[in-house]
Amino acid sequence: MSLPKQVRIVEVGPRDGLQNEKQATPTSAKIQLIENLVDAGLNYIEAGSFVNPKWVPQMADSGEVFSGVARKAGVTYAALTPNLQGYERAIAVGANEVAIFAAASEAFSQKNINCSISESIKRFEALIAAAKQQQIPVRGYISCVLGCPYSGAVDAEMVANIASELFAMGCYEISLGDTIGVGTAGKTKQLIETVARVIPISKIAAHMHDTYGQALANIYAALEMGISVIDSSVAGLGGCPYAVGATGNVATEDVVYLLNGLGIEHGIDLEKLIYAGNTISNILGKPTNSRVARAMSK
Amino acid sequence: MSLPKQVRIVEVGPRDGLQNEKQATPTSAKIQLIENLVDAGLNYIEAGSFVNPKWVPQMADSGEVFSGVARKAGVTYAALTPNLQGYERAIAVGANEVAIFAAASEAFSQKNINCSISESIKRFEALIAAAKQQQIPVRGYISCVLGCPYSGAVDAEMVANIASELFAMGCYEISLGDTIGVGTAGKTKQLIETVARVIPISKIAAHMHDTYGQALANIYAALEMGISVIDSSVAGLGGCPYAVGATGNVATEDVVYLLNGLGIEHGIDLEKLIYAGNTISNILGKPTNSRVARAMSK
Numbered sequence: 001m002s003l004p005k006q007v008r009i010v011e012v013g014p015r016d017g018l019q020n021e022k023q024a025t026p027t028s029a030k031i032q033l034i035e036n037l038v039d040a041g042l043n044y045i046e047a048g049s050f051v052n053p054k055w056v057p058q059m060a061d062s063g064e065v066f067s068g069v070a071r072k073a074g075v076t077y078a079a080l081t082p083n084l085q086g087y088e089r090a091i092a093v094g095a096n097e098v099a100i101f102a103a104a105s106e107a108f109s110q111k112n113i114n115c116s117i118s119e120s121i122k123r124f125e126a127l128i129a130a131a132k133q134q135q136i137p138v139r140g141y142i143s144c145v146l147g148c149p150y151s152g153a154v155d156a157e158m159v160a161n162i163a164s165e166l167f168a169m170g171c172y173e174i175s176l177g178d179t180i181g182v183g184t185a186g187k188t189k190q191l192i193e194t195v196a197r198v199i200p201i202s203k204i205a206a207h208m209h210d211t212y213g214q215a216l217a218n219i220y221a222a223l224e225m226g227i228s229v230i231d232s233s234v235a236g237l238g239g240c241p242y243a244v245g246a247t248g249n250v251a252t253e254d255v256v257y258l259l260n261g262l263g264i265e266h267g268i269d270l271e272k273l274i275y276a277g278n279t280i281s282n283i284l285g286k287p288t289n290s291r292v293a294r295a296m297s298k
Numbered sequence: 299m300s301l302p303k304q305v306r307i308v309e310v311g312p313r314d315g316l317q318n319e320k321q322a323t324p325t326s327a328k329i330q331l332i333e334n335l336v337d338a339g340l341n342y343i344e345a346g347s348f349v350n351p352k353w354v355p356q357m358a359d360s361g362e363v364f365s366g367v368a369r370k371a372g373v374t375y376a377a378l379t380p381n382l383q384g385y386e387r388a389i390a391v392g393a394n395e396v397a398i399f400a401a402a403s404e405a406f407s408q409k410n411i412n413c414s415i416s417e418s419i420k421r422f423e424a425l426i427a428a429a430k431q432q433q434i435p436v437r438g439y440i441s442c443v444l445g446c447p448y449s450g451a452v453d454a455e456m457v458a459n460i461a462s463e464l465f466a467m468g469c470y471e472i473s474l475g476d477t478i479g480v481g482t483a484g485k486t487k488q489l490i491e492t493v494a495r496v497i498p499i500s501k502i503a504a505h506m507h508d509t510y511g512q513a514l515a516n517i518y519a520a521l522e523m524g525i526s527v528i529d530s531s532v533a534g535l536g537g538c539p540y541a542v543g544a545t546g547n548v549a550t551e552d553v554v555y556l557l558n559g560l561g562i563e564h565g566i567d568l569e570k571l572i573y574a575g576n577t578i579s580n581i582l583g584k585p586t587n588s589r590v591a592r593a594m595s596k
Binding site for chain 1 (some may be wrong): 301436479481482483484485506509510511512514515517518519545549552555556558559560561588589590592595
């Protein structure tokens, strides 16, 4: 067990976060948020999604967001893409990376996208072929890695198999998502140990939700395992659709504070990050879910 | 590094928690809270304080609370006591253990109790002598172990010296308090390593605040060091006087959830614990600070 010297933060607030907020966010506020995050030093932003707006109306303006953001060299502006069509729309507006997704639970896959896990992965073949040809990196998300809202416990071997398949297909990195936040530090370690048997530890990212308050403990456990890529959402944007009133994504500010304390490099200015999070929270008319932002803003 | 098989939870909600809530809690509600906590399986409750009510009006009724609680065999009902007078009042109403306190920061000691750290420790000599004679166990708190609201960083060696002194005086256990919640997992490990050089690890307790969202990560780090006594407050009772609107004590529910995930025994029924926390939160008219309670109550 040794902590990484450097961590890359994948900021998912503008997509995974805002997609799960009840009220719609104005396009201009999304653009401002992304620019503020880049100004704070984040160099990887999941900026939007090209899923059918019928299913995810909050992301219907992702094309305008991608077109409207003033780009900074060296920053990845990524898009979530469900299929070749979505991929093409994302690339047309200048997404320089895309993400695909699968669930680690058959029940979740059926309820969420109405097909089996293996069918869902098969659907991405055309997208990945196109991305390879255009040299667009593809990231893979696996959801429900530590528990499913419909079927409960999830087998770590199952997660490892899906991770291995997505990696073999061409995903350069696999993000393990505790979608409902039920995981604890011990289970996180077991999971990462199992997945790291089939793909290199440097290719695994941790995507933790704070629904049960465990996210930072899980992230600390993941860091101890050698994980060096952490997904997080500024201001903890994004609630939890499976537990009303509960929190969802871990707040980027709180992750950065943890990393600062551990002496791990990340390149982010905490004050500017808090500014970005407080600004979007004010626009949404809700308190920030970042405890660090709350403690440092008073 | 190896996790303990069993952890003892020191429930501080009725004292450290309620003392730091803005609104006064009715005596009957305090009694009900303590009884609910014992019903949930907690066997160590810090039930009140015998500090001058001029300074801590929220605890002015501690005598009535101790007298009113239906006692259960095997449960420790502890009192915070600032001096021999307070000790005698606590014992008169049946406290079966007392706690004394010192700060790890001279600035905090001066501002909080208007004397130096060594003077504050000297004041406890008479109390400890009386407790020894009556075979009443004395627990020692050290506050500001990972940072001071007035003077910033705190030296781990300083904490170790005070811990050593309190232990030598007769405290059977030393609780290390991150009073303002600024600590992170790395600093927590360094601190415990330093203190464990002068007193046995089995005599050290971790008392973490969640002001910066770090409490569970710090507790996990402490468990990895072999710490097996954790202080916590049901429903996260008790705010943070140094950051308005921020959270204070880590919620017992969230600690229990972490321990469950790690397979560590604690003897507490999580559902009954959530009931105890939600009941007092309703009486106080505020949402619970436990994320587990929020996620599991909807």
